Amino acid sequence: MTFLRNAWYPAGWSDEIAEKPLGRSLLNEPVLLFRAEDGEPVAMSDRCPHRFAPLHLGRVCGSAIECGYHGLVFDRNGHCIANPHGDRSVPKVQLKTYPVVDRGGVLWIWMGDPSRASVDDIIDTEFMVSPDFKPVAGYLLVDANYRLIIDNLMDLTHASYIHRGGLSSEEYGGDNLHHRFHQNGISVHSDYDFRNVPPSPQLKPFFPRDRTDVRAYMHLTAPSSLYLDFRMSEVNGDPEQGVRLPSLHLLCPATDNSTHYFYAIARNVALDDPDADEAIRQTTRQAFMEEDEPMIRACSSMMGGADLLEMKPVILKTDVAAVRARMLLDKLIRAENNMIEAA
Amino acid sequence: MTFLRNAWYPAGWSDEIAEKPLGRSLLNEPVLLFRAEDGEPVAMSDRCPHRFAPLHLGRVCGSAIECGYHGLVFDRNGHCIANPHGDRSVPKVQLKTYPVVDRGGVLWIWMGDPSRASVDDIIDTEFMVSPDFKPVAGYLLVDANYRLIIDNLMDLTHASYIHRGGLSSEEYGGDNLHHRFHQNGISVHSDYDFRNVPPSPQLKPFFPRDRTDVRAYMHLTAPSSLYLDFRMSEVNGDPEQGVRLPSLHLLCPATDNSTHYFYAIARNVALDDPDADEAIRQTTRQAFMEEDEPMIRACSSMMGGADLLEMKPVILKTDVAAVRARMLLDKLIRAENNMIEAA
Amino acid sequence: MTFLRNAWYPAGWSDEIAEKPLGRSLLNEPVLLFRAEDGEPVAMSDRCPHRFAPLHLGRVCGSAIECGYHGLVFDRNGHCIANPHGDRSVPKVQLKTYPVVDRGGVLWIWMGDPSRASVDDIIDTEFMVSPDFKPVAGYLLVDANYRLIIDNLMDLTHASYIHRGGLSSEEYGGDNLHHRFHQNGISVHSDYDFRNVPPSPQLKPFFPRDRTDVRAYMHLTAPSSLYLDFRMSEVNGDPEQGVRLPSLHLLCPATDNSTHYFYAIARNVALDDPDADEAIRQTTRQAFMEEDEPMIRACSSMMGGADLLEMKPVILKTDVAAVRARMLLDKLIRAENNMIEAA
Numbered sequence A, B, C: 001m002t003f004l005r006n007a008w009y010p011a012g013w014s015d016e017i018a019e020k021p022l023g024r025s026l027l028n029e030p031v032l033l034f035r036a037e038d039g040e041p042v043a044m045s046d047r048c049p050h051r052f053a054p055l056h057l058g059r060v061c062g063s064a065i066e067c068g069y070h071g072l073v074f075d076r077n078g079h080c081i082a083n084p085h086g087d088r089s090v091p092k093v094q095l096k097t098y099p100v101v102d103r104g105g106v107l108w109i110w111m112g113d114p115s116r117a118s119v120d121d122i123i124d125t126e127f128m129v130s131p132d133f134k135p136v137a138g139y140l141l142v143d144a145n146y147r148l149i150i151d152n153l154m155d156l157t158h159a160s161y162i163h164r165g166g167l168s169s170e171e172y173g174g175d176n177l178h179h180r181f182h183q184n185g186i187s188v189h190s191d192y193d194f195r196n197v198p199p200s201p202q203l204k205p206f207f208p209r210d211r212t213d214v215r216a217y218m219h220l221t222a223p224s225s226l227y228l229d230f231r232m233s234e235v236n237g238d239p240e241q242g243v244r245l246p247s248l249h250l251l252c253p254a255t256d257n258s259t260h261y262f263y264a265i266a267r268n269v270a271l272d273d274p275d276a277d278e279a280i281r282q283t284t285r286q287a288f289m290e291e292d293e294p295m296i297r298a299c300s301s302m303m304g305g306a307d308l309l310e311m312k313p314v315i316l317k318t319d320v321a322a323v324r325a326r327m328l329l330d331k332l333i334r335a336e337n338n339m340i341e342a343a
């Protein structure tokens, strides 16, 4: 299994690192994340070169990390700068570091060639830190390859089955569903329109009408950052005037068969209502942890680690966006591998 | 590891499927079981051909099953009959189906060539549904190859050790034990007689005498269906006049090293006594779950997945029935494989 | 991965076997331990040759063990001496037995050629049974190769990090630490002196002064028996006059990546004080179970089962004793393998 390396991946939410360092497996590599004295995030190998202790078990000292096993200290560039013992001679080693950026509430990490990293390629998540929205974020480690989660998200026809009676509704399917698909550059767009339907049970409190026009426009930016522009507005009304519930579904492969899933739903209503926060928190936990995750894990287990397309699945018209996303990803990974081989 | 395929295996108890579908791994294949509108059982592949969701996570609609992920519907013959989305075009696929029969309280499934399946080959378990008996059934998933459980059951000398003071007794061994063995066709019979012994502590309530003649006649029908004709009667009395406690020990390999074990004990006394039901339930739980299962699992773990006979075990005279059962099974599997290769 | 076989390994504490037999994996072999009628320990294969049941699930009968599955009985020399069933003929088998010695509170087992076993090679642990000391012992199964635990123990610089504020102190490092190393025969000695330091928080109750000279002299006898001669005495005073807290750290590989860790700390003060026993018990649990073990396991997990030196770790001056211990062990194992091949 190969991953696209020259890409920004979500490594965590910005507020996940403060005093305490954090260790995460990203693309099969153990990565240490912490915040330096100046507030900037630092990402480097989580493996102490002395006895291979995870550095995140140590403590942050200013802008450096002290290993919790025997106390070697490494600065934010990965250089060993202190050895507390013996002749105090400092070994000449440099830990691998990764470009990491704190932007729009997300820690973005670049797992490939640092010279190719450009912050301009990071997707816009400004609603996460905008005063016009109130976000509620969560995190989930899913025991499945990240592509199975992309499949899940790019094909929202699953919602009227898995999330019926909750985040979705039985009426969000069949003839009420209008789907368009388009692709540009490294993005794939899967737009769902449901006209003149009831609000779903769990979202009705945010738009207390009997009927609504729902727009759910999913945008994937390769490799695995998804943004859902979700709106409820008056039937035949202006979608700009209604309720907006934009959500993030940011994925980073932990290993070949497990994936970090950072999700968040923001809203442009009831901004200061803690009950609304709690309702969204419950809704997302139920939808992603209790409904999607067991299904995705069960599919992964049925597939026994094999690649989806090699298993020759039945392809439906509604799979177009998910299949295109897979093809795009395959193309990008192939191109990257060719480039590396040519170098 | 190969299994005999052209054979009836127990897939479950009849009452295990009603409204809710059931998913089980049988001979390493994921099998879906549910009951159609007409009451007949249905068995087919549990793997949706779309994204490989386990179909048992969906719901039964009449005599069809609706996938819980995106809603494709499959009829009892495995044909896709509905697609709720997009152009609603129905993919041309057929899921593998299995002959399945609901008989004598058991769901029997045929895992091989359907044209060879004949219900006449199903063993008689009519006492399970007869008004003359009251059965109490249970289920256990054992982490061991099914042959280790057959070994356990065909050699009841284990009972006076593992089940002493419970279902058996120390006196059910040594000189009190008389054993005969015979084989015919695909059946192996291992008959134990214990004359003029005390009833075992847990069975004495059903035959409250100080001494009894016990008959425990175990019948294996290949591959893995065992019936124990157990009787307690007056010393030197007529065994037809005593207490009968016939029991079933029906095995179906789940994987190479795990086995579905469906057990039941019926009785021809105290038919309407719920306390007797509960006593039997406790007795079987203790005997099979707490006494046999840990021992079989421990042996399996010691063997590390190797075949018993390849490990050159010590063979005792009392092993004759178990060894013959293994040889019979080997012969049947070899014959089946030759037949398949010849075809 | 190979182990040194011609060596005494700790199989348990003497008081771990009494009426009940004990089963342990030692150097990947299933070993049964029990105490014979005359009080002598017995060690033999834990695998019944009949159906491979673990013999420790059976019961001790005098100086023999009865298998819990079908009742074969084996004497202390591994010979089958009784078969309770059928013609009662006794199979001609002999289970592998191991030299085992009960000495100084420890059960020592010899895993190699019995003709080479000499009790003179067993290390001295007499303080464990001496009236001048009160020992408190514990046991831990660590999910790591035994060499990682030796690394941990031979390099006490870890203590001022992992055990700071408990069994050790931040001041037990840097310039306060004086280290000497020497090797003789199959022993490696790693001696730490800390002069004029405060007693560590958890040991101060045993030496209630503000300052102390601490001596921590670690002695490894290959392959994996460690003895720590730990003393606290008056600053510039006679170390023979102070408090002694000798400790044992006896290791036996269970499998390639798990290790039995038998630890004990004895003291020459507060001999009859149950509160002191409890304090030591808490201290050792915290230090070994909550502080060392998670770190060693985390390093093992980072290393993915690879050999430390093959991973080219950074070597510090303070690693000298641990590295020498590894080289000694490699040399001994190589010599043993050559000897076996030559034979």
Ligand code: FES
Pocket: A048, A049, A050, A051, A052, A053, A067, A068, A069, A070, A071, A072
């Ligand atoms: S393992 Fe990090 S300093 Fe030793």
Ligand code: FES
Pocket: B048, B049, B050, B051, B052, B053, B067, B068, B069, B070, B071, B072
């Ligand atoms: S996986 Fe069954 S309908 Fe999609």
Ligand code: FES
Pocket: C048, C049, C050, C051, C052, C053, C067, C068, C069, C070, C071, C072
């Ligand atoms: S397994 Fe030990 S006597 Fe049968």
